[in-house]
Amino acid sequence: xxxxxxxxxxxxxxxxxxxxxxxxxxxxxxxxxxxxxxxxxxxxxxxxxxxxxxxxxxxxxxxxxxxxxxxxxxxxxxxxxxxxxxxxxxxxxxxxxxxxxxxxxxxxxxxxxxxxxxxxxxxxxxxxxxxxxxxxxxxxxxxxxxxxxxxxxxxxxxxxxxxxxxxxxxxxxxxxxxxxxxxxxxxxxxxxxxxxxxxxxxxxxxxxxxxxxxxxxxxxxxxxxxxxxxxxxxxxxxxxxxxxxxxxxxxxxxxxxxxxxxxxxxxxxxxxxxxxxxxxxxxxxxxxxxxxxxxxxxxxxxxxxxxxxxxxxxxxxxxxxxxxxxxxxxxxxxxxxxxxxxxxxxxxxxxxxxxxxxxxxxxxxxxxxxxxxxxxxxxxxxxxxxxxxxxxxxxxxxxxxxxxxxxxxxxxxxxxxxxxxxxxxxxxxxxxxxxxxxxxxxxxxxxxxxxxxxxxxxxxxxxxxxxxxxxxxxxxxxxxxxxxxxxxxxxxxxxxxxx
Amino acid sequence: xxxxxxxxxxxxxxxxxxxxxxxxxxxxxxxxxxxxxxxxxxxxxxxxxxxxxxxxxxxxxxxxxxxxxxxxxxxxxxxxxxxxxxxxxxxxxxxxxxxxxxxxxxxxxxxxxxxxxxxxxxxxxxxx
Numbered sequence: 001x002x003x004x005x006x007x008x009x010x011x012x013x014x015x016x017x018x019x020x021x022x023x024x025x026x027x028x029x030x031x032x033x034x035x036x037x038x039x040x041x042x043x044x045x046x047x048x049x050x051x052x053x054x055x056x057x058x059x060x061x062x063x064x065x066x067x068x069x070x071x072x073x074x075x076x077x078x079x080x081x082x083x084x085x086x087x088x089x090x091x092x093x094x095x096x097x098x099x100x101x102x103x104x105x106x107x108x109x110x111x112x113x114x115x116x117x118x119x120x121x122x123x124x125x126x127x128x129x130x131x132x133x134x135x136x137x138x139x140x141x142x143x144x145x146x147x148x149x150x151x152x153x154x155x156x157x158x159x160x161x162x163x164x165x166x167x168x169x170x171x172x173x174x175x176x177x178x179x180x181x182x183x184x185x186x187x188x189x190x191x192x193x194x195x196x197x198x199x200x201x202x203x204x205x206x207x208x209x210x211x212x213x214x215x216x217x218x219x220x221x222x223x224x225x226x227x228x229x230x231x232x233x234x235x236x237x238x239x240x241x242x243x244x245x246x247x248x249x250x251x252x253x254x255x256x257x258x259x260x261x262x263x264x265x266x267x268x269x270x271x272x273x274x275x276x277x278x279x280x281x282x283x284x285x286x287x288x289x290x291x292x293x294x295x296x297x298x299x300x301x302x303x304x305x306x307x308x309x310x311x312x313x314x315x316x317x318x319x320x321x322x323x324x325x326x327x328x329x330x331x332x333x334x335x336x337x338x339x340x341x342x343x344x345x346x347x348x349x350x351x352x353x354x355x356x357x358x359x360x361x362x363x364x365x366x367x368x369x370x371x372x373x374x375x376x377x378x379x380x381x382x383x384x385x386x387x388x389x390x391x392x393x394x395x396x397x398x399x400x401x402x403x404x405x406x407x408x409x410x411x412x413x414x415x416x417x418x419x420x421x422x423x424x425x426x427x428x429x430x431x432x433x434x435x436x437x438x439x440x441x442x443x444x445x446x447x448x449x450x451x452x453x454x455x456x457x458x459x460x461x462x463x464x465x466x467x468x469x470x471x472x473x474x475x476x477x478x479x480x481x482x483x484x485x486x487x488x489x490x491x492x493x494x495x496x497x498x499x
Numbered sequence: 500x501x502x503x504x505x506x507x508x509x510x511x512x513x514x515x516x517x518x519x520x521x522x523x524x525x526x527x528x529x530x531x532x533x534x535x536x537x538x539x540x541x542x543x544x545x546x547x548x549x550x551x552x553x554x555x556x557x558x559x560x561x562x563x564x565x566x567x568x569x570x571x572x573x574x575x576x577x578x579x580x581x582x583x584x585x586x587x588x589x590x591x592x593x594x595x596x597x598x599x600x601x602x603x604x605x606x607x608x609x610x611x612x613x614x615x616x617x618x619x620x621x622x623x624x625x626x627x
Contacts, residue, residue, distance in 0.1 A: 051616070167536060167540070170533055174526055177526045178502055178526055178527065181523045181526075187519070188518065188519050190509060190519040192505075192509060192520075219558075221555075223554055223555055223558075223588075223589070389590075390590065391590035391591050392586075392589075392600070394589045395582060395585045395586050396604070398585060399582065399608060407612070407618050410618065412566050412621070413566075415569075419562045419566065422562075423559045426551070426559075427551070430549045430550075430551065431549060449522040452517075453517045453521065456514055456515065456516075457515065457517075461513060461515030
């Protein structure tokens with residue numbers, strides 16, 4: 001069947017009442033999570049993952065994917081109205097979006113963010129549809145050494161672009177790998193690092209770990225911020241959100257440029273929505289005839305990055321679906337979710353689970369339309385949500401975290417693990433360690449170990465297997481160069497810091 | 500170092516047939532090198548004191564106690580105690596108001612997650 005007929009089948013699946021309903025729930029909750037500073041799509045997916053266990057695989061992935069791209073829409077609302085990014089990819093939107101709001105132009109800023117997100121999200125899904133399948137066919141020719149090289153590149157990129165010290169991020173990634181070794185060795189079946197407990201035999205669950213590191217530690221860190229959020233007042237009529245023709249004229253090229261930048265970055269292992277929005281902002285500033293206006297309310301500074309993060313959120317699914325490689329922490333979480341649902345993403349995924357793939361792709365088109373229709377009229381509601389006092393919001397988030405962890409296995413030990421990692425995450429934040437590499441290391445650990453051991457087995461113990469195969473050699477060389485450069489620079493990957 | 504030693508016990512195998520301890524040993528070695536580098540770096544830096552908030556520690560402590568007593572005491576009484584305390588720690592001024600909020604949250608969570616979504620909460624000695 002050709003792509004178009006596959007898409008029609010996908011639309012039939014996505015439009016089934018149950019899938020349509022969960023797509024709506026996913027994008028709605030995603031937007032809410034994006035609006036609320038602190039939780040983020042990763043924590044949101046981790047919280048809701050246990051609730052998807054009773055759903056069929058397609059419906060569950062539609063819901064979880066909806067949270068991811070829905071959060072990209074919602075994050076801009078908080079950035080523009082209160083100057084606090086609801087989601088990490090919306091950090092750059094604060095710079096010009098909030099300035100626009102202070103100048104009485106919150107409506108056009110929110111409007112262009114929503115329209116840009118829609119255009120980029122839809123184009124991103126078209127790219128996903130066109131690239132994922134051919135790439136999965138190509139991926140069948142890749143062996144364990146290539147996969148090992150790609151995963152190593154992914155973890156090095158994530159470590160390099162993390163905020164703060166490279167050394168600290170590398171340490172966190174290593175801790176994530178070590179945690180992933182707990183449980184049964186997938187090759188020989190030996191039990192490792194369980195201290196004789198039955199609970200650890202099947203390894204640590206990803207949901208309590210992520211909820212603890214992100215959700216609980218965020219709540220604990222938020223206790224230090226006593227003031228409630230101050231929201232910029234704005235007109236609430238729908239017409240006030242529509243950008244003027246002048247706004248469109250200035251923004252349309254940045255939207256398409258942001259889409260291309262975001263899409264390409266989303267494809268790179270280790271690239272992701274945050275890197276995409278920062279890169280797009282840098283590109284827009286460089287391309288602008290009036291770079292001095294950036295940071296003072298330039299609408300291009302909202303249109304470009306908001307488009308880029310949505311394009312990247314669609315592109316991220318390409319390496320996940322075609323190669324089985326998560327290119328960032330959120331897709332790593334989705335990979336874990338898919339494996340829990342009995343689906344192994346990778347070169348055979350589209351061939352073996354075509355209905356899941358096309359159903360999810362089609363749901364993304366529908367989800368993007370839902371987000372555009374819902375988002376602008378719902379902005380007054382999101383403003384009210386932002387006005388909920390912290391003393392009420394924080395315990396409620398804590399409750400959801402607790403129930404989310406408990407519902408994984410109906411086991412209180414999962415809550416204990418969550419609390420433990422919550423405390424660890426809180427201390428690490430205080431010491432300015434990034435916790436995100438722990439999660440990526442945790443998910444990539446078993447996959448990296450498998451491909452590394454398989455590579456050595458097929459090469460009869462020769463490490464030359466990583467050098468003699470052309471694709472592996474290129475990726476490994478690039479990884480080593482990036483690693484050397486990151487170590488040389490001492491702290492950060494260049495080019496993505498705000499001036 | 501602990502993981503490294505444990506990995507040796509698991510067996511490193513050979514390069515042509517790596518054992519269960521091979522990869523953990525490799526990662527523990529990397530972690531060890533990173534740790535030594537960080538210690539070396541830290542020794543030349545100014546000492547900074549990190550302050551952890553007392554209310555954050557109280558929340559962690561109360562949640563650990565919650566994990567210990569949940570099975571014995573049951574979901575409703577232990578959750579009521581936990582959420583009342585957490586609402587108070589989060590900034591609610593009076594204990595009565597915190598108790599009311601804790602009660603509402605416990606009731607709603609039990610109804611939504613326990614009854615509607617069918618989560619199996621421990622019943623404990625009070626049978627609820």
